[in-house]
Amino acid sequence: MFAAQKPVGAILVLSLGLSAALLAATPPSKKAKVKNTAVAKSTAAKHAAAGRAQAPTASNSDFEASRMQGSLLGTPGLWATQVAETLLPGQVSSGAYVQRYSRTPGGLVFTDAQMGWTVGLTNRLELSFATTPYRRIRLTHPEQLTFGPSGTLGSFDPAAPFARNPLITGPVDWTLGATFGLLSQDRGDPIGLALQAGESVPYTPTYANGVDNYGVSTTEPAFFTNVLLDKWIGTGGEMIGNFGYRHNGTADAGGRVSVPLRDQFTYGFGEIFPLQSRLQGIVELNGAAPFGAGGPTAVAPALGSLSPLDLTGGIRFNPLTWMGINAGYRFAAHSPTANASGFVFGLSFGPPPVEAAPAPPPAPTLACRVDQSVVQPGTTVNITSSATPGDETFTYGWTTTGGQLAPNGATATLDTTALAPGMYTVTGRVTNPAGETADCSVNVEVRVPPQHPPTASCSVDPQSVLPGAGMAFHVDASSPDNRPLTYAWTLSRSDAGQLDSTSNATVHLDTTGATPGAVRGSVTVKDDRGLTAGCYADGTIETPPPPPQPSLATTLSFAPNSARVNNISKRALDAVALQLEQDASAQAVIVGYATSTEVQHRRPLTAAATVRLAEERAVNTMTYLVKDKGIAADRITLRHGDGPQKAEVWIVPQGATYRGGGVEFQASDVNGH
Numbered sequence: 001m002f003a004a005q006k007p008v009g010a011i012l013v014l015s016l017g018l019s020a021a022l023l024a025a026t027p028p029s030k031k032a033k034v035k036n037t038a039v040a041k042s043t044a045a046k047h048a049a050a051g052r053a054q055a056p057t058a059s060n061s062d063f064e065a066s067r068m069q070g071s072l073l074g075t076p077g078l079w080a081t082q083v084a085e086t087l088l089p090g091q092v093s094s095g096a097y098v099q100r101y102s103r104t105p106g107g108l109v110f111t112d113a114q115m116g117w118t119v120g121l122t123n124r125l126e127l128s129f130a131t132t133p134y135r136r137i138r139l140t141h142p143e144q145l146t147f148g149p150s151g152t153l154g155s156f157d158p159a160a161p162f163a164r165n166p167l168i169t170g171p172v173d174w175t176l177g178a179t180f181g182l183l184s185q186d187r188g189d190p191i192g193l194a195l196q197a198g199e200s201v202p203y204t205p206t207y208a209n210g211v212d213n214y215g216v217s218t219t220e221p222a223f224f225t226n227v228l229l230d231k232w233i234g235t236g237g238e239m240i241g242n243f244g245y246r247h248n249g250t251a252d253a254g255g256r257v258s259v260p261l262r263d264q265f266t267y268g269f270g271e272i273f274p275l276q277s278r279l280q281g282i283v284e285l286n287g288a289a290p291f292g293a294g295g296p297t298a299v300a301p302a303l304g305s306l307s308p309l310d311l312t313g314g315i316r317f318n319p320l321t322w323m324g325i326n327a328g329y330r331f332a333a334h335s336p337t338a339n340a341s342g343f344v345f346g347l348s349f350g351p352p353p354v355e356a357a358p359a360p361p362p363a364p365t366l367a368c369r370v371d372q373s374v375v376q377p378g379t380t381v382n383i384t385s386s387a388t389p390g391d392e393t394f395t396y397g398w399t400t401t402g403g404q405l406a407p408n409g410a411t412a413t414l415d416t417t418a419l420a421p422g423m424y425t426v427t428g429r430v431t432n433p434a435g436e437t438a439d440c441s442v443n444v445e446v447r448v449p450p451q452h453p454p455t456a457s458c459s460v461d462p463q464s465v466l467p468g469a470g471m472a473f474h475v476d477a478s479s480p481d482n483r484p485l486t487y488a489w490t491l492s493r494s495d496a497g498q499l500d501s502t503s504n505a506t507v508h509l510d511t512t513g514a515t516p517g518a519v520r521g522s523v524t525v526k527d528d529r530g531l532t533a534g535c536y537a538d539g540t541i542e543t544p545p546p547p548p549q550p551s552l553a554t555t556l557s558f559a560p561n562s563a564r565v566n567n568i569s570k571r572a573l574d575a576v577a578l579q580l581e582q583d584a585s586a587q588a589v590i591v592g593y594a595t596s597t598e599v600q601h602r603r604p605l606t607a608a609a610t611v612r613l614a615e616e617r618a619v620n621t622m623t624y625l626v627k628d629k630g631i632a633a634d635r636i637t638l639r640h641g642d643g644p645q646k647a648e649v650w651i652v653p654q655g656a657t658y659r660g661g662g663v664e665f666q667a668s669d670v671n672g673h
Helices: 008-025 030-035 037-049 207-214 567-582 607-628
Strands: 092-103 108-120 125-139 167-170 173-183 192-202 222-232 238-247 250-253 257-260 263-273 279-291 309-320 323-332 341-349 365-370 380-388 395-400 404-408 411-415 422-431 437-446 455-461 470-478 485-491 506-510 517-527 532-541 551-557 587-594 636-642 646-652 663-665
Touching (some): 279 323, 309 341, 380 422, 380 437, 395 404, 470 485, 506 517, 607 646
Parallel strands (some): 365 437, 455 532, 587 636
Antiparallel strands (some): 092 108, 125 167, 173 192, 238 263, 263 279, 309 323, 323 341, 365 380, 395 422, 404 411, 422 437, 517 532, 551 646, 636 663
16 A cells, blocks of 8 residues: 555556566567567467457558557556457456546546556456555635535535545555456457446545545445447547446545435547557547435535546557557546646556467368269269368278278279168268368168058948948058058947958948947058058948837717717728728727716716726727728727727837727627627
């Protein structure tokens, strides 16, 4: 840690010492590298392994300055702006600078000595350390600040909130940071893009040193994040953009006053031109915009903006490829009450451009071809090859995944006799005198003559049957290659009946006891090579119709205590006779009915007389059908029952059974019949 009064000259001495150390650790200049070809090739190989592309060349001269020289933070960049490209593993950049700038309120004029170092850990990750060990602040307008001996913070400048003396000096802070590259023009991306994060820690974190002794900075750490962008403009230069956020701590005046400083949105734009030249121009625009809650920072708005904005322009002279001498003029646009003019001066160091190694001799290549790529077993295939470079002497070797191979230098023949159908690969290899090899491969497909599967067409006869009937499934099948065929039949359901065979072209289905519904017969036809065809036919087992039922053909009415068939009844019986004639298998059942009280106010009939009356009515009805209409008597069954004076005539179809009322009797049981 530097004491508060250490002069700026001591910092410059340290910077020059750092320059000498880097000079000793850095590879020799380009002229030396040209002489030391082994070193040049080693460096180029490391460069190629890292995946870094060649940057645009600035001019036709032999001089190329390092593009990765250290900024004010030691990271690769210009002065206050940083490039998005990251160092390769083991590469180092650094910078040692003195800069002057001004801030409002208070008319503060800052003179800082800064230095930093950055080392590449991987192709994308680099770590940095920066420090400001010495700062000198000249306070030109103390009346704008209200921090006095009482320790009251009323109005202050966030850059140095404890400033109260006309001239103060002391150490400021040190910073650790990390940068991770997302996109890189060095690796072939159209732009460079990186993310950066870091922490700044003050050297004077206590009230006594931070306020009473020095007052050149805050007493709290600050955290920052940045997005870094860059873009090469051909050989004309490089454009850089930085955008970030800085979280400031709390200005703590010995515990008596604790005011949070406002956070800041930071930004910067820069350009260096031309790219990699010995003399380069640099312009930068850098600023910050506070936001969020924080303590008062100005006595009156007239004192100017608290958003610092610096414009810097100058040059970088590169006496060596890995070192630059920087000088620039800085103007603080938002510091009207102080000397707005400032400067930046210092040394920057970075890894020199990697010299491309001489192009290695071209590796050998080998191309193969066959005279035919699809053959039948037994065909001989000729393979030829051509190798480059044509003036090389090569040794040839051949291998195959099947068949008999006969190599002959750059050619070979493949005998496919007895090869099974399939794809086979022939691989050739050439070896040059340096031991480098190249391969080529060709495929040969062995095919047997085309094999055609059988064809099949199915049918069923009849298509619909009642349970118990037979159904035949048939397949018309043939083999285009005249191969023997076999058959395998299956039914779609097991309750559809039984097949008499499953291996014939025609099979018969016995549907006895089968469940009604659709049934499908499917067959697979196979030849002796295993090629198959299939088809199916659909039939239906119908639901049987319901059994026939007796039907009431007519009801005849009789006068009380009378069995006479009147003319009305005869006309009804004529229709019954016609039905019986049309269905010769049908039977007739005649049921005569009578009651004992058919005649009012008369003595009721006896039970025997009532039965006799019902039977006579049935017999007289049958007599009309037999004698007058010619219906056979054996087709008629007689019954008697107890009921109103009537006779019912039922038609009973074949297969039906009469289950109605009445007691059966014979016509001969009635007197006179």
